[in-house]
Amino acid sequence: MAHSDRCFLLIEDNPNDEELTLRALKKNSILNEIVIARDGVEALDYLFGIGAYSGRDIQVQPELILLDLKLPKIDGLEVLRQIRSNPATALQPVVILTTSNEQKDIATSYRLGANSYIQKPVFFENFITAVGQLGLYWLVLNQPPKNSET
Numbered sequence: 788m789a790h791s792d793r794c795f796l797l798i799e800d801n802p803n804d805e806e807l808t809l810r811a812l813k814k815n816s817i818l819n820e821i822v823i824a825r826d827g828v829e830a831l832d833y834l835f836g837i838g839a840y841s842g843r844d845i846q847v848q849p850e851l852i853l854l855d856l857k858l859p860k861i862d863g864l865e866v867l868r869q870i871r872s873n874p875a876t877a878l879q880p881v882v883i884l885t886t887s888n889e890q891k892d893i894a895t896s897y898r899l900g901a902n903s904y905i906q907k908p909v910f911f912e913n914f915i916t917a918v919g920q921l922g923l924y925w926l927v928l929n930q931p932p933k934n935s936e937t
Contacts, residue, residue, distance in 0.1 A: 796851070798852065799824075801855070814919075817922040827860050828860040831870075850880070850925065850931075855883075863883065867900065868899050880902045
């Protein structure tokens with residue numbers, strides 16, 4: 788399943804959840820580069836090529852954005868809002884990967900244009916399965932728009 792030429796952006800502030808996600812990806816043979824942003828500001832800087840990522844080629848965007856909602860500096864919902872409002876990132880696949888199961892968060896995420904909403908499973912084996920299915924779907928089955936059409 789490995790497609791190592793395409794990166795994922797993991798936006799996650801919890802070191803334990805970050806490590807679990809990375810382990811789950813590796814265990815499912817998803818060997819893509821994983822760019823990690825630990826708060827909303829860092830995520831937006833990376834996506835838009837500003838701040839610490841000034842000069843980054845924003846024509847090259849992640850294959851998939853895994854976005855936690857509970858983030859420092861700028862929360863996940865605002866990150867999603869900004870991703871969807873910018874033409875360079877408006878069509879990027881964004882999967883909310885969070886511990887929140889609040890209906891308000893779920894509804895708002897979809898209203899803002901999330902492609903999927905996944906509550907982080909508590910048990911690691913379930914998490915490994917969920918991440919493997921995510922990788923299979925987004926890397927193998929999903930048909931993204933071509934860059935020339937965006």
